[in-house]
Amino acid sequence: MGLSKLDQLYRQVILDHSQHPHHYGKLDESTRTIELNNPTCGDVIQLHFLIEDDRITDIRFSGHGCTISKASASMMTDLMVGKTLEEALQLEKQFSLLVQGEEVQDVEELGDAVLLSGVAKFPARIKCATLSWKALEKALAE
């Protein structure tokens, strides 16, 4: 088999997001910030939100991580700009199901993040994919 199977995990769009992540950096003014780490690998992610009237009007992420966690954060931030907090949390739930190989309704709502469904076949990497989404959930629950 060798590395050919890797294509299921590392699709070109995922590699692009990882190499040129969207919304990478910090906000001049943020209304909410959170940091979450993955103790097994030492990856750390920070999310910076601008939230107005229960809606995410801007978002950035920073920190360091693997291809999967960076690509996932990039896709997640693309998706979240303009969403209400309720919508954001709903999408997080959907994504969590997707990467665990569960059935997801209205899967197209997840945007590019749909491409991470291949992670379900690599159980050791599910945490990499969900790190930024868990950070989002934690930040919005505060």
Next chain:
Amino acid sequence: MSFSADKIKADFMILNQLVNEEPLVYLDNAATSQKPTTVLATVEQYYRRNNANVHRGVHTLAERATAQYEAARQKVQHFIHAKESAEVLFTRGTTTSLNWVAKSYGEASVHQGDEILISVMEHHSNIVPWQQLAKRQQAVLKYIDITPEGLLDMNSLRSQLTSKTKIVSLAHVSNVLGVVNPIQEIAHLVHEAGAVLVVDGAQAVPHQKVDVQELDVDFYAFSGHKMLGPTGIGVLYGKRHLLEQMEPVEFGGEMIDIVTEQESTWKELPWKFEAGTPNIAGAIGLGAAIDYMEAIGVDNIQQHEQELMQYLWPKLTAIPGLTIYGPAKLEQRTGIITFNLEDIHPHDVATAMDMEGVAIRAGNHCTQPLMTRLGCGSSARASFYVYNTTADADKFVEALIATKEFFSYGTI
């Protein structure tokens, strides 16, 4: 009989399988080793024929179990050259062994303002128990640095060893740098300063001859599962006079002499530390692992790993963009290769290698302070053992190169 890694490999059935449709190349031995058929058979035989509790029955099975359990203790004693078997305590593993020393010896001997000296290359299990002890006793935890080459900095050790130092606790072999620390020389310095030396031998005992009397260590901790034995069994060696003055960490059955409603007395060494039913099968399995290692010869195991490294090293250093941590002189290191491949995240490297059937570790290896010191958040690690062959080394190199190409071009 001459040494043959191929023949040895045949004793490990688990290695004979396909992983992701590729033959398994197991290179995560610093995390845990595989177990030979003799160890599995010994454990199974114990449960099939002799299973009973130890030290409390008078029936035949209880006598058999007790005899096997205590025979295992004697095997450990001879294996590490302890003066007597009473100095060999069975624990759950290295972590428990180190915790016992920190809890029992530590609380009795470390007081406010005293110092505990460890190094920046320690595993979390040789950091956190001392952090906690220092907090409880309002003592100071100090760190010996490493040199730019990745060796323990002996000047840093000497300058921080003072009359306030009560305990020095160091790895015999680093689980990341693969470097062997000069324990005998360190023991001399530590004793001159009036402190005791605790050694984390988890990465040493499986790979080289260890003589606790020659090293003159006060405490020595290691695990069964990294030396071809079962999980959940480990050893704490301690010098008798130190163990004698220590209070047990756990209390209950098996470890008591006389119990009245308000007071109890303890059994003699080593049993005063072994409260409750011990891991009997684990201890017996560890005994079988020691028999297996002795039949091969520990010196032969060490020599084989050295030869593998000599074979592998030039192939690795020829890969552009591969950073290997620790000393470049092979005689200063063991079969542990910790590395980063360009800026590819170690998790991505490990997943790609797994697709090639090569099992390596990725992450911080329970050494976050060392990762910080080395300036990398994480790294990948391949660790070799007695059953790894030059073919395994070739496959490792081949998979590394394929991985590098995959992530350079985004395709294969």
